[in-house]
Amino acid sequence: MLILECPCCGVRGEETEFHGGGEAHIKRSGPGSSDEAFHDYLFAKENPRGVHFERWRHVYGCGKWFHAARCTQTLEVFGTYSAQTTEPPQDIKDKISARRPGWTWREFA
């Protein structure tokens, strides 16, 4: 069972209280981008076995979106943080490094 803490309202809840919103920190590609970049934006997924960053929504709570850093193999949650970021904050990265030395995810490490 996955237990998350909403960084917006501070409530801890199990997964039925939240709704997963898929991969986080996707770089939007629009008109003028190459076909390759637009294809990757739409379809190529990060699907790691290990450290993953996702968007979640606290649907049966405050209703706000947030980000979660999570391990897809153990369901360990490294931390949750604001949706208003383009990359994981340093303290979250440090927490992950402490648990999973040498991790990388897309261009982050």
Add this chain to the structure above:
Amino acid sequence: MKRYSVFAVAREAARYHTGWERAWKSPAPKKKYDVIIIGAGGHGLATAYYLGKNHGIRNVAIVEKGWLGGGNTGRNTTIIRSNYLQDPSAAIYEKARSLYETMSQDLNYNVMYSPRGVMMLAQTEHEVRGYLRTAHANALQGVDTRFIQPDEVKKLVPIINLDGPRYPVLGALWQARAGTARHDAVAWGYARACSDMGMDVIQQCEVTSIRQTGGKVTGVDTTKGSIDCDKLGIVVAGHSGVVADMAGFRLPIESVALQALVSEPIKPCMDVVVMANTVHGYMSQSDKGEMVIGGGADGYNNYTQRGSFHHIEETVRALVETFPMISRLKMLRQWGGIVDMTGDRSPILSKTPLEGCFINCGWGTGGFKAIPGSGWGMAELMAKGQSPLTDEFSLYRFREGKFIDESVAAGVAH
């Protein structure tokens, strides 16, 4: 290979069963093979089998991280059907279903194919319209299905409650020649036949990296040493993303856990497979008498092979409403497998950006039913560079916008 037959049973009975041989050999890997298949599940073994049988390519190794058929091949609910909407899907699933009909004879291994009929309940007006459309599409594709009325549903499944307060049964899509088979036996039968053709089935051999030179695959490094190959087939279902990463490309796939459970065995009470997509549950009775139940997939990426508990609750709640007599049943076991979901819920059987490397993945929640058809098409693709069964299932269909949308036929239940 000694053939299995009634005479073999009699012969062995007369000598205290001392003459049975191992069904397949467990050799150490050779230095080089023409073809390496990663993944000894149903799809990987079927690919190897048809490479040997249809295309004469027998210098083949099938490498497997765990044990043979221990992934989704041994974790599904064994349902076989081909009532899909789109033409390319109907072609490959119907090919698979027709190969299942004669598989026990082909492989000389009893896979216990039981064409008991599969029924997909329509419980809303939208579903009625959707299944009528599917029945018409199937008629054009030569797949034998029809839409049946509630009275016929009740005749086929006496234990069903037609007037559930929330979701009454308004009819069903019925495929009489669909059914079930013994999933382990499918993997074992193919492994035995592959081994008999001189192929090496190598278990507990995890691929750790894929070697390439000048954009062409040259071999794999494994926990049992490094092995060279001319062609490589990646057939690893839930872990496709992990292995594709070793080969240097990304896939339009996300991996989630899907789970199933079985009840204690009871006397025969239902001799068809019933699927109820609106309420997210499906059920059949195994030959041992257990009610085999499958439900929804998790809503987020994971590789845990167990699944979230609340999905069991949802599935069982829905089935109790449709089959009130199961409300007192005890559940014996629950398990999960990692399924590889594509955006259009159709598989990928394709060449890849790496020359000589082919991939067969994306079967999502419904790969078991497709095993022989998938192996047939994948083998042709690997041997000849293209196959009429797999052409539409290219990895590049997403770029071209040529989706094969099966979210209705495949969205939940398999």
